Amino acid sequence: MSPQESAVAPAPTAESRTDEELARGLVAGDEDCLAAAYRRWSSLVHTLAWRSLGDAREAEDVTQQVFLGVWRGRGGFRPERGSFGGWITGITRRKIADALTARTRRLAVIASAGSSLALADPAARQPEAALDRVIVLHELAKLPAAQQRVLRLAFYEDLTHLQIAERTGWPLGTVKSHARRGLCRLRGSLQPDMGG
Structure with missing residues (x-):
């Protein structure tokens, strides 16, 4: 077998995939696609969380929660309903709302003290x-x-x-x-x- 015959084109990396390909891989349970989605979208998620919450640590927590939600909810992604980025942004908004609700609850606890x-x-x-x-x-x-x-x-x-x-x-x-x-x-x- 010649070197040309044994040379196989490298498989596309998760990084080079389109959002749609990443979403399909994610739905199929491909962890590399989750890692690529994190690298592609985590900066935006963190920025949205930080601007809404005004706290870098809370923004980091929300970012982790978002991508945990992406992984756990991957079966619920429907491309006909919107883009992959839009889906992640929607999860981000819900997690930010959850963080604000938790903050309000903590404030109530402190106030009652x-x-x-x-x-x-x-x-x-x-x-x-x-x-x-x-x-x-x-x-x-x-x-x-x-x-x-x-x-x-x-x-x-x-x-x-x-x-x-x-x-x-x-x-x-x-x-x-x-x-x-x-x-x-x-x-x-x-x-x-x-x-x-």
């Missing part, structure tokens, strides 16, 4: 309150150490201001001050971007 650390109240021990505390964990991690410590003791150990003061050795006024400032920062970090 109030400056008196109402989450330390025994009523907050109900099952849905436990879920609310988990949602707040991500934002708590961004706070300065002292504020974070006070709020963690209140949220996760259900301690009162006085108990936190005893545990930390800090004056009661300092504990209240850290709690108030921490809650204000949490509210501020969860506010939707009003600038457009």
Whole structure:
């Protein structure tokens, strides 16, 4: 067999495929097509999410959720209903809306906490309150150490201001001050971007 006979034209890479070919490959379960779709569309998805949410980390989360949705929902893509890019953009809009809804829910949790650390109240021990505390964990991690410590003791150990003061050795006024400032920062970090 001569080298010319054994030379076979290389198979087209996922990168060189048209959107329609990528969509067909994706529907067939070709992970290379998912990777190519991610490389082709993730920048747009991230930009849309970042502009809507105003937060780079949330935009990254939304981008991952979109492409997870693309993979899981690949059987639902119908080219007769619109383009592949349009389908991905539609998923992006839904995931952004989900992120905004989750943000609103987190704001409601923080607002209900109030400056008196109402989450330390025994009523907050109900099952849905436990879920609310988990949602707040991500934002708590961004706070300065002292504020974070006070709020963690209140949220996760259900301690009162006085108990936190005893545990930390800090004056009661300092504990209240850290709690108030921490809650204000949490509210501020969860506010939707009003600038457009």
